[in-house]
Amino acid sequence: MQRPDPLSSQPFPLSRTKLELFLRCPRCFFLDRRFGIAPPSGPPFTLNSAVDALLKKEFDAFRIRGEPHPLMKNCSIDAVPFRHPSIEEWRNVRRGIRALHEDSNFLFFGAIDDLWINPEGSLHIVDYKATSFDGEVLLEGPWKDGYKRQLEMYQWLFRKNGFAVSPIGYFVYVNADRNRASFEGSLHFTMSILPHRGDDSWVDDALRETRLCLEREQLPLANSECEVCAYRKAANDTELMMRPSSLNGVVSRSQPRLTKPNGGEGGI
Numbered sequence: 001m002q003r004p005d006p007l008s009s010q011p012f013p014l015s016r017t018k019l020e021l022f023l024r025c026p027r028c029f030f031l032d033r034r035f036g037i038a039p040p041s042g043p044p045f046t047l048n049s050a051v052d053a054l055l056k057k058e059f060d061a062f063r064i065r066g067e068p069h070p071l072m073k074n075c076s077i078d079a080v081p082f083r084h085p086s087i088e089e090w091r092n093v094r095r096g097i098r099a100l101h102e103d104s105n106f107l108f109f110g111a112i113d114d115l116w117i118n119p120e121g122s123l124h125i126v127d128y129k130a131t132s133f134d135g136e137v138l139l140e141g142p143w144k145d146g147y148k149r150q151l152e153m154y155q156w157l158f159r160k161n162g163f164a165v166s167p168i169g170y171f172v173y174v175n176a177d178r179n180r181a182s183f184e185g186s187l188h189f190t191m192s193i194l195p196h197r198g199d200d201s202w203v204d205d206a207l208r209e210t211r212l213c214l215e216r217e218q219l220p221l222a223n224s225e226c227e228v229c230a231y232r233k234a235a236n237d238t239e240l241m242m243r244p245s246s247l248n249g250v251v252s253r254s255q256p257r258l259t260k261p262n263g264g265e266g267g268i
């Protein structure tokens with residue numbers, strides 16, 4: 001499939017994960033969206049996906065009945081899973097919920113896990129998370145800041161689509177117990193709901209800054225704390241240092257094998 005042209009006058013599709021990529025590292029975002037050089041993807045999180053799929057089915061059963069899930073009742077949440085004909089589209093990572101941000105000309109989109117509706121008719125954005133952690137799960141730490149931004153981006157998208165959205169969103173957390181005597185073919189989870197009061201006021205500015213980054217003529221700064229770029233730089237520096245000057249950048253079959261400092265042989 002042809003990549004959309006980021007510099008065309010047509011609205012440019014931008015997923016919430018790519019906005020998050022920009023926030024984490026403008027350089028990686030620029031290489032990815034402007035030139036199609038995406039960061040290497042890791043193996044898929046298939047266990048997390050399985051948990052997501054099962055939670056969706058579980059909450060869907062209560063959605064059909066118009067009743068709260070027992071966990072919502074235990075947490076005194078006065079809401080029920082939201083019934084809407086577009087719920088599956090909003091959950092689809094290839095479609096999601098979309099809104100045109102006119103200032104940046106981005107067609108911004110993201111796929112939700114769930115939506116709950118309260119008696120006042122406001123929506124709560126809900127995201128499912130699976131983890132395995134000793135102790136109480138809290139919403140603190142750099143990764144969790146990313147989770148909160150994720151929820152706030154969805155709040156922004158639903159507001160842009162004309163929905164009344166509560167500032168309170170929820171994370172449904174399932175935490176696998178790793179202290180059982182043995183596995184016996186199953187994981188045992190504790191479920192909890194963590195509320196987050198979101199503030200989506202940063203999203204407009206972030207989209208405008210992302211557009212400026214996309215249209216730059218020079219490479220943006222890299223994230224100085226990124227281990228991958230530190231590795232890339234160290235590897236590049238070492239390769240340049242070790243390259244025989246006569247090869248001038250050309251790797252040939254006749255290149256002598258390198259000798260390790262301890263006298264053993266090794267390749268590059």
Ligand code: SF4
Pocket residue numbers: 024025026027028039222223224226227228229
């Ligand atoms: S610092 Fe380098 S590797 Fe890391 S995210 Fe940025 S461009 Fe990518």
